[in-house]
Amino acid sequence: MLPFDFDYYKPATLKEAVDLYQDLDQHGKKPMFFSGGTELITLGRIDLEYTEAVIDIKDISETKVMQVNGDHLLLGSTLTLTKIEEANPFPLLTKTASEVADHTARGKITLGGNICARIFYREAVLPFLLADSQVLLVGPEGKKMVPINEIFHEQLQLKKGEFLVQLVSDTRFIRAPFVSIKRRQQWNMGYPLITIAALKLDHEVRVAISGLCPFPFRSKELEASLNNREIPIAARIDAALATLPKPILDDVEGSAQYRLFVLRNLLLDVWAALNS
Template sequence: MLPFDFNYFKPATLKEAVDLYRDLDQRGKKPMFFSGGTELITLGRIALTYTEAVIDIKDLPECKVMHVSNDQLLLGSTLTLTKIEEANLFPLLTKIASEVADHTARGKITLGGNICARIFYREAVLPFLLADSKVLIVGPEGKKMVPINEVFKEQLQLKKGEFLVQVATETRFIGAPFIGIKRRQQWDTGYPLITIAALKLGRELRVAISGLCPFPFRSKELEASLNSDKPVVSRIDEALSKLPTPILEDVEGSANYRLFVLRNLLSDIISAFGKS
């Protein structure tokens, strides 16, 4: 049970959802867009979030799409990770999504909920960062389609009253060779230590990482080091010198241990892609 009451709204259109948010915000209701509800329930129980009005967007048609159109895969933000996994239209995303939480939770966690969550793992964003995907966002200023690498800076940069509608990915990225690895320190279903996703496009290796820092990221500077002609050890040393900060240090693992795990993961990926 949540320790507070709230009003529930279920708009029929994107515009109605945006207008509802503006009206409720002006009335001081601290409105929240809602799709799966896992974060609201989890954080609400420990007093880390609060709302007096929930706007349920999970059944808006634009937020439920899942199809290929004009060489682009369109995925709605309110699709559950289970639905995405079962459809398997983006194998790297399937691999990453299939290891988020447990099976029961994945049936409730949505794509947009994971990408926009306050918890720092947000693994589902990794394949989209690698594939130069675009995100469709709607808000008071209307709709906008923008590259995810321009608006995901530690988190998806949404303005007040905006929400994620869809993610669009070119099919040429979907068929590229990939690797997705999750490392946990203690057990199969515990919180991840590090999750790494990698794509190989021609001779170019791309990597995106979650769990190392308090946010998921893709670093082109790191990739440039990994794709150089230097010996593997030198490439990895140089790549590690270009990591963002801070490196996480918590009960899951120390900063030094995380760096040790990442070093070995990068070595394994380079070897698997034949770039040694």
């Protein structure tokens, strides 16, 4: 149970959801868009999340889309990770998200909920960063399509009253060779230490990482170092590690030094898998 009460709304259209948010906000209700609810329940119980009005967007048809339209795959933000895994329209996404939490939780966690969450990991965003995907947002200014690599900086930079509707990915990235590896300190139990997702396109390896820093990221500088074929792979990885963003996590799951050790070996594994 949550230690606070809230009003619950379930709009049927994008416009209704946006208008409802504005109205509730004007009345000081601290509204929140809601697609899965796992984070609200988890953080609300420890007083890290609070709202007086929940706007559940799961009934809005545009947020439930899973289809290929020409050369693009459209995935709605309220699709659960389990539903995506079962349909497997984007194998790299399926592999990367398949070990988020446990099977029961993945049946409730939505794509948008994971990407927009406050937790460090948010592994579901990694394939979209690699695929140069577009995000469809809606808010008081209407709909807009934005490249995810322009709007995801440590987190999805949503304006007040905006929410994620869909992610759109070019199918050439979906067909590209890929690898996704998750390392945990405690074998198959507990939070991941590091998750790395990578794909190879036009002879270049792209890499995105979760669990190393307090946010998931893709680094063009890291990729440039890794793909510099003029020097040995060990030297490339040394150069890549020198480009990492800060801070490196140092917690009960693993020290910063240990995380860097794990990442070094993961980068070797990724390079070997995509260049064998």
